[in-house]
Amino acid sequence: MNARHVALFMPSMRGGGAERVMLNLVYGLVERDVQVDLVLAQEDGTYLSRVPEAVRIVDLRAKRVLTCIPALRRYLVQERPGTLLAAVAHTNLAALVARKLSKVPTRIVIGIHNTFSIASQGAAMKRSRALPYVARWLYPYADGIVAVSQGVAEDLAQTVRMDRSRIEVVYNPVVTPELYQQADEPLSHPWFANAGSAHAELGDETVPVILGVGRLSAQKNFPLLLRAVAKVREKRPVRLLILGEGDDRAALEALVHDLGLSDCVALPGFVDNPFAYMRNAQLFVLSSDWEGLPTVLIEALACGCPVVSTDCPSGPMEILDGGAYGPLVPMRDENALADAMLASLDKPIRGELLQQRINEFTLDYATEQYTKVLHL
Incomplete structure (x- = not known):
């Protein structure tokens, strides 16, 4: 068994915050000459093309994470990595069960990326509601537990x-050199037509662009953002771009129409490079009902884009240092969100100040913390 042989276990590499974070960690570990296997329940997803050649991709060929336990057990028996890092709730459970069945000494480190108590109660996640009970039984068998924020750690310990002393907090490796390179790439979207300017022309007016990024799901509460934008439009012209894909697309498109926002709201779907949009947008808004450590909020700060966020559990309060780097507003309050957006558009925080906040979220810093957790 090679202690510097690490397996990272994910459901897939479809576009999302957790997948992007794990891909960044892969880069950091490879740079430190760690042998990395990327073990996927299903070899699928946009980010597969970005996996470094030095990384071996292992496809367990399972439709669901929990059905891949036999294949994961075989992988552990045959390959015997020094440590396996699982990244999300169902992979955590599958990894712990597979290690128990395999009877190999591979260390299992589990990652908690979301507010556990809330994420396991969603109406669309009925299978997740048993997670707290199963976790109480299985999680004590983990060799290491990593939470992405203090709030997530506190919630997990209680749930x-x-x-609490068993849980280590390591902020996600979000800010990379590649992020800055991509942020400087040109945009072809017509709302950013002014040669990299953060504005688009509409008649004689300069119209600011507001940006939202995330999966089109209940967690992100984009209806709240749309209703807040409708209120902002009563005071001044703005445009809204929501980047992402998901099951709520049809409902969101219907709400855009009902609110009379069809001329100023666009939902172009998932984009491979959201950072260029963050660099050029006037304002980034996180409207979520819950998070763990919202990667997109950190990415927006790194790109120098002013931000407004709901004060949801968990992460925004920590990232924005209690509101020092952007307004925090109560969840599900469209009036408060609209007021904060208007204030931020009128008097934005300077990009240089925003970028001072990101040191703890850089790839180098986070990878160094992970090497300790993974015993490398």
């Missing part, structure tokens, strides 16, 4: 009745 699964675990000693």
